[in-house]
Amino acid sequence: MSAFRKSCKLCDRDVDRVDYKNADLLRRYITDRGKILPRRATGACSRHQHQLCTAIKRARFLALLPYIEGYRG
Amino acid sequence: MREYETVYIFQSTLEPEEIDGKLETFHGLLADAEITAVEHWGRRQLAYELAGQSAGYYVVAQFQADPARIKPFENALKMDEAVLRHLVVISEGESAVPPSLRGDDEDEDDDREDRDEDEED
Numbered sequence: 306m307s308a309f310r311k312s313c314k315l316c317d318r319d320v321d322r323v324d325y326k327n328a329d330l331l332r333r334y335i336t337d338r339g340k341i342l343p344r345r346a347t348g349a350c351s352r353h354q355h356q357l358c359t360a361i362k363r364a365r366f367l368a369l370l371p372y373i374e375g376y377r378g
Numbered sequence: 379m380r381e382y383e384t385v386y387i388f389q390s391t392l393e394p395e396e397i398d399g400k401l402e403t404f405h406g407l408l409a410d411a412e413i414t415a416v417e418h419w420g421r422r423q424l425a426y427e428l429a430g431q432s433a434g435y436y437v438v439a440q441f442q443a444d445p446a447r448i449k450p451f452e453n454a455l456k457m458d459e460a461v462l463r464h465l466v467v468i469s470e471g472e473s474a475v476p477p478s479l480r481g482d483d484e485d486e487d488d489d490r491e492d493r494d495e496d497e498e499d
Contacts, residue, residue: 322470326385326438327477367385367465368424368434 313350315357323356325363328370335361339374379442381414381469386455387434387462390421397435400460407451411443417474428462438474 315323325331334342334349334357341361344354364370386404388397397418405413419436428434443451448466455464473480 322472324472324477326472329477363465363467365425367387367463368426368428371425 313348313353315353316350320353323353323360325360325367326369327360328364331357331361331364331370335370337374339365339371380445381442382440382448383467383469383472383474384439384441385465386437386439387424387428387464388437389431389460389462390433390435392435392460394418396460397437400458401437401439404451404454405439405441407454408441408443408447411441411447413439413441415440415474417476419476431462434462436476438476440469440474 323330334347336342341358344351347354347357349357361370365372386401388400392400401416405411415438417438419438421433422436424432424434452464452466455461
């Protein structure tokens with residue numbers, strides 16, 4: 306979380322479509338509690354932030370990512 | 379005809395032959411659909427429990443099908459208890475291959491490099 310970025314990393318890498326199946330990539334855009342990081346922290350552009358949001362939600366549904374991490378209720 | 383992508387999560391206790399058999403039945407419901415890819419990701423740990431199970435067998439399939447065929451297809455998936463969960467989405471050209479086998483993570487360590495630079499500041 307310490308690394309606040311200025312440029313969109315996904316644009317730098319010419320990512321056309323964020324894949325919801327790529328949990329390792331998506332994991333970099335959630336907190337250690339599993340929340341989606343805000344754009345001010347990810348530095349992602351509008352297009353990619355929207356794609357990330359949808360992709361993370363799909364990945365959660367498929368149990369590739371947790372909805373909440375470390376919750377002991 | 380439209381391009382779709384489906385992710386199945388089967389019970390991990392099933393034999394591979396049983397899974398192949400089920401996939402054949404499901405894809406048969408899509409009638410004249412053209413199946414373009416079927417990737418077996420295999421047994422995977424789930425991020426949270428589904429139906430009391432902590433692991434599942436993942437299969438990703440891509441196909442071109444008539445939109446009218448999707449409803450009965452999904453109904454069959456819902457009825458089958460061996461399918462822990464499924465997702466049907468319109469394909470956006472994503473790869474069906476498991477990310478761990480794609481080998482396109484050239485700059486996987488980017489994040490760590492960033493942090494190192496920050497500390498120098």
